[in-house]
Amino acid sequence: MPVSVQTFGTIAEANRALSAGRGAHYMGGGTTLMRAINEANPDVETLIRVTDPQLSQVRLEGSAVRIGAHVTMREIARSRELAFLAPVARVIGGPQVRSAATAAGNLFAEQPYGDFAGALLACGAQVELGDGRRTSVEDVLRSPPRSIVEAILVTPPADGLAFKKITRVKPKGVSLMSISAVVPRRGGRVDNPRIVFNGMADKPARSNGAERALAGHPLSAETIARAAAAAADGFTPRDDSHASGWYRREVAGVHLSRLLSELI
Numbered sequence: 032m033p034v035s036v037q038t039f040g041t042i043a044e045a046n047r048a049l050s051a052g053r054g055a056h057y058m059g060g061g062t063t064l065m066r067a068i069n070e071a072n073p074d075v076e077t078l079i080r081v082t083d084p085q086l087s088q089v090r091l092e093g094s095a096v097r098i099g100a101h102v103t104m105r106e107i108a109r110s111r112e113l114a115f116l117a118p119v120a121r122v123i124g125g126p127q128v129r130s131a132a133t134a135a136g137n138l139f140a141e142q143p144y145g146d147f148a149g150a151l152l153a154c155g156a157q158v159e160l161g162d163g164r165r166t167s168v169e170d171v172l173r174s175p176p177r178s179i180v181e182a183i184l185v186t187p188p189a190d191g192l193a194f195k196k197i198t199r200v201k202p203k204g205v206s207l208m209s210i211s212a213v214v215p216r217r218g219g220r221v222d223n224p225r226i227v228f229n230g231m232a233d234k235p236a237r238s239n240g241a242e243r244a245l246a247g248h249p250l251s252a253e254t255i256a257r258a259a260a261a262a263a264d265g266f267t268p269r270d271d272s273h274a275s276g277w278y279r280r281e282v283a284g285v286h287l288s289r290l291l292s293e294l295i
């Protein structure tokens with residue numbers, strides 16, 4: 032079936048076109064949507080695009096960095112303002128994928144993709160929607176909005192973002208899982224940690240067990256061991272060609288422990 036492409040100058044026009052038909056999809060870099068078209072997926076009838084150059088901009092907004100929806104992984108990896116996210120962007124696909132894959136597209140990527148979205152979730156990032164609303168990455172992951180995403184707002188974590196991608200094929204293999212951790216410390220104790228796994232659920236998700244084990248304690252070998260033991264609590268990861276769900280549960284704590292040990 033032929034696929035039509037509709038290009039608009041503004042998000043408002045594109046949002047109207049999107050709501051007109053079930054087969055209409057917004058296209059960012061197209062790294063996953065073009066695959067669906069090549070596989071003749073009948074759900075994709077129309078591709079909606081927006082040419083507004085503001086969607087490709089990175090700029091400071093107060094203490095936050097505003098990442099336009101179309102900013103690519105390649106641009107993020109090279110951005111001074113987004114240096115804390117560069118280690119994440121650098122390991123998404125190979126060079127061709129990184130030069131097209133967008134920040135907003137990663138929020139909707141199907142598992143095992145979503146490494147960048149996981150890092151944004153760990154940083155507590157916000158999402159600006161084209162219909163004027165602002166919401167959290169958590170909400171967008173839980174319930175994809177009807178509107179196009181216009182930008183992502185993220186404040187660089189004062190104590191840094193720790194990230195680890197576990198893959199069988201290096202350097203650009205698909206994630207078996209990835210872990211993003213923001214572990215702030217106040218008065219020598221962990222305060223409000225955010226530990227996110229990608230690859231352990233149908234979307235990137237916080238590990239409540241690990242966060243509870245860390246909060247209020249010094250970041251010591253004992254605390255890390257407790258966090259590692261609780262890392263997979265509440266997760267039922269799926270089996271796929273990269274690993275079984277059982278294996279993912281077994282190794283989640285091991286990799287979290289390695290990541291957190293580097294922060295002591």
Ligand SMILES: Cc1cc2nc3c(=O)[nH]c(=O)nc-3n(C[C@H](O)[C@H](O)[C@H](O)COP(=O)(O)OP(=O)(O)OC[C@H]3O[C@@H](n4cnc5c(N)ncnc54)[C@H](O)[C@@H]3O)c2cc1C
Nearest residue numbers: 059060061062063064124132133136139140144145146180
């Ligand atoms: C070979 C290969 C390797 C990959 N490796 C990785 C990897 O290591 N890690 C990883 O996380 N991902 C990986 N990906 C997946 C993908 O490239 C990324 O997730 C990318 O960020 C998706 O962005 P995109 O702009 O290409 O999305 P598209 O393919 O354009 O769109 C994906 C989905 O997002 C929606 N969407 C896109 N932009 C918007 C917007 N502004 N507002 C609302 N909805 C929107 C689309 O409608 C669609 O449903 C890989 C893909 C390929 C093909």
